Amino acid sequence: MVTMTEKSIVVDVSELKSRFPRNVMKQPGGEAIQKCFQCAVCVANCPIRAIEAGYNPRRIIKMTLLGMKDRVLSEEFIWLCSVCFLCQERCPQEVRPPEVMNAIKNLAVKEGIIPPAINKLIEAFKENGRLYPIDEFAAEERDYMGLPKLSEKSNFVKKILEK
Amino acid sequence: MKYALFLGCTIPSRALNYELSIRKVAEVLGIELVDLDFGCCGFPLAAVDEIKAFALAAGNLSLAKKHNLPILALCSACAEALTKTETSLAEREDLSKRVNRLLKTRLGLEYRGGVSIKHFARFLYEDFGIDNLKKIIKRPLKGVKIANHYGCHYMRPSEVYQNFDDPLFPVSLDLLVEATGAENTNYKTKMECCGGAIAGMNENIAMKLAETKLDDLSKIEVDAMVVICPFCSIMYDKQQVLISEAEGKNFEIPVLYYPQLLGLALGIEPDELGFDLNATSVEKLLKKIGVEE
Helix, strand or coil: CCCCCCCCCCCCHHHCCCHHHHHHHHCCCCCCHHHCCCCCHHHHCCHHHHHCCCCCHHHHHHHHHHCCHHHHHCCHHHHCCCCCCHHHHHCCCCCCHHHHHHHHHHHHHHCCCCCHHHHHHHHHHHHHCCCCCCCHHHHHHHHHCCCCCCCCCCHHHHHHHCC | CEEEEECCCCHHHHCHHHHHHHHHHHHHHCCEEECCCCCCCCHHHCCCCHHHHHHHHHHHHHHHHHCCCCEEECCHHHHHHHHHHHHHHHHCHHHHHHHHHHHHHHHCCCCCCCCCEEEHHHHHHHHHCHHHHHHCCCCCCCCCEEEECCCCCCCCCCCCCCCCCCCCCCCHHHHHHHHCCCEEECCCCCCCCCCHHHCCCCHHHHHHHHHHHHHHHHHCCCCEEEECCHHHHHHHHHHHHHHHHHHCCCCCCCEEEHHHHHHHHCCCCHHHCCHHHCCCCCHHHHHHHCCCC
8 A cells, every 4th residue: 555645656667557547548537637747736725635644636646647557546545535626626737636536436446446435335326226215214204394205216327337 | 487306315315404495495486396206416426437427417317308397406416417417418429429328228218418407506696686586585684694605516617517606716605695684704714625525435534624614613703504515514514513522512503505594584484494404403593583482
């Protein structure tokens, strides 16, 4: 594991996968990653960075562009973006860092590297078609408040999510 | 005015006060809300598979298209996911083809665009109009100090929303609050994110984010915070209780959904606006407004 609070990361050239940045660019949202010129505006106004010094979108982008596939995909930090879009609005190169993070996360999922919390989320959607099902308790509460009846589960979501 | 109400996943099970207040307010405003069998907007699944997330949004949009209804969304993440899908599929033929291939094989559907999507607050600001709103206020909330929380997905990314409001210095919600007669308060952490999107992934960071804003608000005198997204409410209202306990703090900052505030100003009775489901007590606020003994 790479600790992102480390001052520097030693790059092992033999580990670099030159196809990795190109694969990120092929994912929806990853298209503009190569425009990044490492100005760190994204880091400067990142609310996650303000709390967790280890989270550093600029560094994640640089590691991706270098081709550090295994280290990037296996790190928890790629899952920490809160998708607030502050960096996206301020990035002078229109890189769209939150979209880039999504592209990288999509590749991690394809490689089977999925954090337990995300796996739970996927299972919940496959089961209910919703983040939260309208269970018996919620249905009763809705009825009591005079809110309309809604279907408990969403079937079309399940169909889209099937392998 | 007839719209399809997009509730998303969180509101119909965890934010019934938001749903109830919006339905009451819509009645007063003369807006007919139709319930269609919508599913997830796709946002929570974008990290897993962006194409499937687009397909989920497009599936919902095709349902609205079939009924020929514009969408009103209440959750900012839903509004963003649906709007992004509408604009991205229109701009990118390659993406539209990939998404439609999935829609066709899985659901026998197709989506070629043409549905208008707006967050309820944006609709009030752009279509219903601030001036028209002011004309029907029955109980002006004079002297009530409000701290607005815009959240992130309501007006960002600006390219998705075609800059309907400034992405970094927005005004629409401030104007909507002022329309009720209440006073809008500016504060340092106004544009901070609630942390809701990563609460499942890393609860500590999410709670810290929420706490930052609650700390800031406890230093200035406000009667309530106003939010327009269920995730933000969960972080600031429901979690406020937990953060207070964990950190030995005593915040007691009421967190209202904007339609709850507007509902009071429109003269709707508080018990019709779902206040008993607000986690942090609103009693002091209601007394100040003079609607509770």
